[in-house]
Amino acid sequence: MSATAIWIGVLIYLVVSVSVAWLSRDESTNGRSVSMSGYFLGARRFGGFVSALSYSATTYSAFMMVGLAGLTYTAGVGAFGFEIVYFVGVSLVAVFGPRFWRVGKAYDFITPSEMLGHRYQSKPVAVSTALTNCLFLIPYAAVQLAGVGYLLAGMSDGAISFTTGTVFATIVALVFSYIAGMRSVMWTDALQAAFMLVSAFAVALLVVHHLGGLSAMFGQLAQVKGQVLTVPGPGFFSFATFLGLTLPWFFFSLSNPQVSQRLFMPKSLPALRLMLIGFLCFGLVYTLVSVTWGFGALLTLPGLPKADLATPRLLASNVVPPVLAEVVMIGILAAAISTIDSIMLTLSSMLSRDVYAHAAGHRDDARQVRFGKWVLAVIAVLALIFAELQLNLIAVLSVAASTGLAVTVPAIVGAFYWRRGTAAGALASILGGSAAVLLLFASGLHPLGLSAGVWVLPVSIVLFVGVSLCTKAPTKTADEFIAHSQWMKV
Structure with a gap:
């Protein structure tokens, strides 16, 4: 596909999306009276339908259509099992x-880290949670930028460089975030989610039709690449590898703050339930579509130099009509950007609410919002620098980030279900667990043949429980917090 055709499609996408973002502004995000709740949570006024589409677009990003398709291309049907484990983990919501x-x-x-700080009556818990999330989420944002870079470079056959794609995605994500904060992100997400689901499903049908139908496609896979229909298949998914990748992914909906922060935003509990049901329906279809793309690319485009090029090259092939390929390209681009701007807003809200506000010793919303807007650009630049390293498979990098974020899971579960949990225990599990993850990744060590993804939860749980039992718990606050989580009248 020509670079000119790609940029024309991107320009149309920008005009429509920026218009939606601009129209989404209201009194909570415009003017001097802007509040933290208004800017970062959309004033908690979102309905279930918009919340479901936005939750889906934020979760199913470049990882799915580029990363999961690439993982299927490399590892076969094990990639489907890997993603289904995450899908089951959404039941935690x-x-x-x-x-x-x-x-x-x-x-x-405003933030999940603020919630933990209150529950454990500890500013250090809030601060350490916010900084730990920054440490592991910025690389995850970089993965999304890399997805855009691979997409545009692959579809244009190199006419658009990887760097051009990542810089473009960074700028667009910043624009959406600045216009109206979370309101613009939610509404553009809703538009993008519906758009990307329909277009991606259409391509999956075309790929299956091109290969002679589902039976014929799987018949060819069995004949030509039979091992991709088994586990461990081509050898990527040993049991230890599968376990190390899927355990952190199972807890994604709790550990990733750009996702768990969305649980504060629906206007009512019925809206929250609709959000979850809508997301599950969206996710099942999107997972099947992504895996179908990976298998289709494996049969039509064998021997690619990089598995993450499976989707871009498939869209640029004669299997997909150019107009539909461009529509899908825009859908994937939109999905990646929706995740990037959500991550940037979540991290900036944490840094302003839980780090800056504590350090400055004030609770002035206007000053926190100003600081949050400033730090958005810093986060974006760091993610862009990391993306330019072009490391490894997108899917594997995504799980590596989730491995680090999983250190917060014991403290989150304990906040709602264990009155005996303490601030010291939460700090030990978050900081000690993070140190263990970094050590294992940096050294390449696999104790007992198991990766960091397997060890992160046992280490964090032992530290949380052990240190909590040795220290005094804020029982009164814990009782009030747990009671509110169960019985608050609304």
């Missing part, structure tokens, strides 16, 4: 989602 929403409403929490 059914348990924790209403609790997040209730305490968020009761205490006016």
Whole structure:
């Protein structure tokens, strides 16, 4: 596909999306009276339908259509099992989602780290959680930027460089974030999610039709690449590798703050339930589509130099009509940008609410919002620098980031279900778990043949429980917090 055709499609996408973002502004995000809740949570006024589409667009980003398709191209059907484990893990939202929403409403929490700081009565817990999330989420944002870079470079056959794609995505994500904060992100996400689901499904049907139908496609896979239909398949997914990748992914909906922060935003519990149901329907279809793309690319484009090029090269091939390929390209681009701007807004809200506000010793919303807007650009630049390294498979890098974020899971579960949990225990699990993850990744060590993805939760749980039992718990605050999470009238 020519670079000119690609840029024309991108320009149309920008005009429509920026218009939607601009129209989404209201009194909570425009003018001097802007508040933290208004800018970073959309004033908690989102309905279930918009929330479901936005939650889907934020979660299913470049990882799915570029990363999961590439992982399927490399590892075969094991990639589907890997993603289904995450899909099952979303059931955690059914348990924790209403609790997040209730305490968020009761205490006016802006960030998940603020919630943990209050529950454990500890500013260091809030600060350490915010900084740990920055440490591991900025690389995840970089993965999304890399997805855009590979997409534009692959579809244009190099006419658009990887760097041009990543810089473009960074600028667009910043524009959406600055226009109206989370309101612009939510509404553009909703538009993008519907757009990308329909277009991606259409391409999956074309790929299957080109290969003679589902039976014929799997018949060819069995005949030509039979091992991709088994586990471990081509050898990528040993049991230890599968376990190390899927365990952190299972807890994604709790550990990733750009996702768990969304649980504060629906206007009511029925809206929250609709958000979850809509997301599950979206996710199942999108997973099947991504895996189908990976198998289709494997049959039509064998021997690619880089697995993450499977989707771009498939869209640029004669299998997909140019107009539809461009529509899908824009959908993937939009999905990646929706995740990037959500991550940037979440991290900037944490840094302004839980780090800057504590350091400055004030609770002035206007000053926090100003600081948050300034730090957005810093986060974007750091993500861009990391993306330019072009490291490894997108899917594997995504899970590596989730491995680090999983250190917060024991403290989150303990906040709602274990009154005996303490600030010292939460700090030990978050900081000690992070140190263990970094050490294992840096050294390449695999104790007992198991990766950091397997060790992160046991280490964090032992530290949280062990240190909590040796220190005094804020039982009164814990009782009030847990009671609000269960029984608050709304």
